[in-house]
Amino acid sequence: MRILPIGPNDEIAVLNGTAVFVEKHSGEVLPVAPELGAVRVSLAEIEALGQARAPRDVRDRDVAACVSLLRNRELVRFDPFDGSELSYHEPGVAYGASGRPHFPRLxxxxxxxxxxxxxxxxxxxxxxxxxxxxxxxxxxxxxxxxxxxxxxxxxxxxxxxxxxxxxxxxxxxxxxxxxxxxxxxxxxxxxxxxxxxxxxxxxxxxxxxxxxxxxxxxxxxxxxxxxxxxxxxxxxxxx
Incomplete structure (x- = not known):
């Protein structure tokens, strides 16, 4: 299982077993549930997790969701309705100039x-x-x-x-x-x-x-x- 990094020092964080966010090496924080506390998990730890077992418990499932949403964020950057650049304001949901929600593909x-x-x-x-x-x-x-x-x-x-x-x-x-x-x-x-x-x-x-x-x-x-x-x-x- 490979992790798609977004920078040399990026980390994925797991929020108390219920939500996740990614913190870029630039210091920009993209929150999913900022009101919850966070536990940091490195990309290396997540990669090892993915190789060792599938997401079974709550914490693993949140890591899995984070990896999936990160991949979607990196690959899907433009609104399919009008070609404008997408902006992510919710977990996985993005909006372009059209104002229509664009949900992550599964x-x-x-x-x-x-x-x-x-x-x-x-x-x-x-x-x-x-x-x-x-x-x-x-x-x-x-x-x-x-x-x-x-x-x-x-x-x-x-x-x-x-x-x-x-x-x-x-x-x-x-x-x-x-x-x-x-x-x-x-x-x-x-x-x-x-x-x-x-x-x-x-x-x-x-x-x-x-x-x-x-x-x-x-x-x-x-x-x-x-x-x-x-x-x-x-x-x-x-x-």
């Missing part, structure tokens, strides 16, 4: 379990750009798609498997990319690929519950929704 992404029908085997893929561990099939939801349609499309694009009986499992914020990860699950009868893939994955494998529980496969790190879903699936098969 991109939904699907990620999930693909189980081989009739067998205790789970489909895992290794990203071609980061060939260090296996994870679940994932991708962004396109305009006009339902979550189920997006998951079905992503599984076929990345792994060339046809998936059905798709259902929702759980969700997790992923602040640095401004995403909301939506956990899904489905089944396939396709042990082998049924066509060409988009090349996003360098390889796919079928994993057994025992291989997962015994840590025989390098997997997504603890705290990620992928890690939680993979291990929950493996444990359910051992009961």
């Amino acid at each position: 991109d939904p992404a699907v990620i999930g379990i693909v189980e081989l029908r009739g067998e205790d085997r789970l489909l895992l893929g290794m990203n071609a750009a980061r060939q260090t561990r296996f994870s679940l099939i994932a991708g962004y939801v396109s305009h006009g798609e339902s979550l189920e349609e997006a998951f079905e499309r992503e599984v076929f694009e990345e792994a060339a498997r046809r998936v059905s009986e798709i259902s929702y499992v759980a969700s997790q914020p992923w602040p640095v990319s401004g995403s909301l990860m939506l956990g899904m699950r489905g089944v396939t009868e396709d042990e082998l690929p049924q066509g060409e893939t988009d090349g996003e994955l360098s390889q796919t494998i079928w994993a057994s519950p025992l291989e997962i529980i015994d840590n025989k496969i390098p997997l997504a790190p603890p705290g990620s929704i992928a890690h939680d879903m993979i291990h929950a699936w493996a444990r359910s098969k051992q009961q």
Whole structure:
């Protein structure tokens, strides 16, 4: 997980587990809830937090929100209605010359379990750009798609498997990319690929519950929704 800094000495502060603000190295303070006390957290600490675990408790969630809002503030600088420069007066909400509120963008992404029908085997893929561990099939939801349609499309694009009986499992914020990860699950009868893939994955494998529980496969790190879903699936098969 990478933190997008806005200066060499910038810090992100967490406000008593309920709100956050960013203080620039210039001394300018951009408050979210200035009436609350603050506890300073360095960018290095936040980066370590993001790598170690997902935002689970209140304090972590505020850090996640802060990172996401900071990213949005840095990337979205002009009013889409008239092209004027945006000014941020509220947490994440900006205004330009048009006077219309511009809310921070949140991109939904699907990620999930693909189980081989009739067998205790789970489909895992290794990203071609980061060939260090296996994870679940994932991708962004396109305009006009339902979550189920997006998951079905992503599984076929990345792994060339046809998936059905798709259902929702759980969700997790992923602040640095401004995403909301939506956990899904489905089944396939396709042990082998049924066509060409988009090349996003360098390889796919079928994993057994025992291989997962015994840590025989390098997997997504603890705290990620992928890690939680993979291990929950493996444990359910051992009961």
